[in-house]
Amino acid sequence: xxxxxxxxxxxxxxxxxxxxxxxxxxxxxxxxxxxxxxxxxxxxxxxxxxxxxxxxxxxxxxxxxxxxxxxxxxxxxxxxxxxxxxxxxxxxxxxxxxxxxxxxxxxxxxxxxxxxxxxxxxxxxxxxxxxxxxxxxxxxxxxxxxxxxxxxxxxxxxxxxxxxxxxxxxxxxxxxxxxxxxxxxxxxxxxxxxxxxxxxxxxxxxxxxx
Numbered sequence: 001x002x003x004x005x006x007x008x009x010x011x012x013x014x015x016x017x018x019x020x021x022x023x024x025x026x027x028x029x030x031x032x033x034x035x036x037x038x039x040x041x042x043x044x045x046x047x048x049x050x051x052x053x054x055x056x057x058x059x060x061x062x063x064x065x066x067x068x069x070x071x072x073x074x075x076x077x078x079x080x081x082x083x084x085x086x087x088x089x090x091x092x093x094x095x096x097x098x099x100x101x102x103x104x105x106x107x108x109x110x111x112x113x114x115x116x117x118x119x120x121x122x123x124x125x126x127x128x129x130x131x132x133x134x135x136x137x138x139x140x141x142x143x144x145x146x147x148x149x150x151x152x153x154x155x156x157x158x159x160x161x162x163x164x165x166x167x168x169x170x171x172x173x174x175x176x177x178x179x180x181x182x183x184x185x186x187x188x189x190x191x192x193x194x195x196x197x198x199x200x201x202x203x204x205x206x207x208x209x210x
Contacts, residue, residue: 006043010162013047017162023051028064035068036075038121045149049156057153058146065149066142069124073137076128084125094122098130106136113144 016026031044045065048057076084088094097118101108109132112118127137 005039009039009043009047013044013051013162017051024056024060027051027060028067031061031064032068032071035065035121035124036072041065041068041120042152045152046156046159047162049153050159050162054150054154054157057157058150061149061153062142062146065145066138069120069141069145070134070138072121072124073128073134076125078128080125081129084129087122088126088129094118094126098126101127101130101132105132106140108132109137109140110144113141114148 012030013027016023016030019026027044027048031041033039034041034044045061048061051057052060088098097108097112109127112123113120
């Protein structure tokens with residue numbers, strides 16, 4: 001018997017939708033827990049659109065995603081630093097990002113939030129062991145994640161019901177294609193930043209050795 005995470009999340013969303021005034025609070029708590037436990041939040045974001053509409057869904061997801069990302073960041077920095085370091089040490093992308101953050105700070109945070117090649121949940125923990133400041137991390141994360149939040153909440157609102165979420169019935173909108181383009185541009189920008197910083201570091205070491 002296989003575990004169907006999507007079906008389980010739909011059941012949770014349906015339960016939350018029947019809680020009346022408590023629904024937003026339980027939704028935010030669920031989303032934060034999902035961030036901490038490495039559970040993908042795409043379906044929850046879509047579900048917010050179906051349950052709460054575009055405006056309130058965006059507000060709730062924005063609060064929840066930033067809170068969840070911050071919780072994971074703090075756990076990574078103060079409670080699970082060694083574990084996070086082991087998880088990312090074999091991943092060259094994260095190693096390069098860690099070095100880049102030391103010099104560029106919140107700029108790298110913002111770009112990686114836009115880039116689809118960096119998994120959101122692991123990235124939250126990974127930033128915890130870098131030199132980025134909490135305030136810059138939170139602000140850059142919120143601003144960079146907001147366009148994607150609005151888009152997915154809007155798509156979820158078009159589904160009409162929780163049953164239609166993630167079913168592939170909805171065609172991609174112009175906004176979705178635009179966000180994909182922004183993600184590609186961010187990926188290129190991150191690559192350029194990281195390459196430039198790595199080259200500068202290599203030159204510094206070479207000069208010191210000479």
